[in-house]
Amino acid sequence: MPNLIKFCSVILLLTSSLPLFSAQWPEIRLLEIPNSELPVAVQVTIAKDPVYKTTKKYLAYPLDELLTKLKLPKQINPDELLIIFTAEDSYQSFMSYSDAVSENGYIAFKDIAASANKKWLPFKFGSEITTPEPFYLVWSNPELDKWLFPWPFQLTSISVEPATDFFAAAMPQSKQKSVQQGFKLFSQYCIRCHTVNKVGGKIGPEIQASESRKQYLLEFILDAPSFIKDTKMPSFKKQLDRENASAILAYLKHINLK
């Protein structure tokens, strides 16, 4: 079926307003939104596209306009919400809802450089050749922190959920400021690779924080590649300072000691 028809022959599966304590949160299934519900497409220029490593032009839907299709429960404070982007292979990326609406994000659906009957150009991803089809999240501001503003591709759905639900098992009990701040930073920069109480990614190990390892861990968090050559863990020297790294350790100690 030609892509254009595929894009037009869609059904509405937008979850309408839900009761506050429902386990189900609103979701936009991108392949199923009817054309009449889609925002007007715009052309965007991305100065430093991290996937193609060059300047790119896309046809795209403004993210903030798409998000208005989600009916958020009224009692919810947007600062406590996460946006979860799910890819075809069910890989999930997430970011703060307030961050997302503070910048110009776009859900791209066509690469202008692709020929008329194609939507995307291929790129190399690890040892594979792939494309961002069907949807790719891009940001027009080239200076954004890529950890806080992810660029997921092959997207099929966008949903919204309170951080307290999404990270429930990793939430600290303590109201101590450093622990709370540490949890926030950990959820922004680390949880995609490290699990805490079974929540999170599996690229890095479960971290055991103890008093005796504190100094070493602090340095490690800031610059893992200076400890382990070719580690998958990136350096966070640009994103975090020593105070941030200490707050993360305060959170990890609190969680491990429970």
Ligand code: HEC
């Ligand atoms: C891209 C994935 C990734 C991210 C993001 C990441 N890590 Fe790691 N981390 C790893 C991997 C992989 C290791 C194991 C080191 C190795 O063998 O290369 C590791 C190891 C560690 C260790 C040492 C484990 C131990 O017990 O000795 C600590 C501490 C750690 N990470 C903390 C963090 C913190 C804090 C953050 C967020 C600021 C973070 N990591 C972000 C992948 C990641």
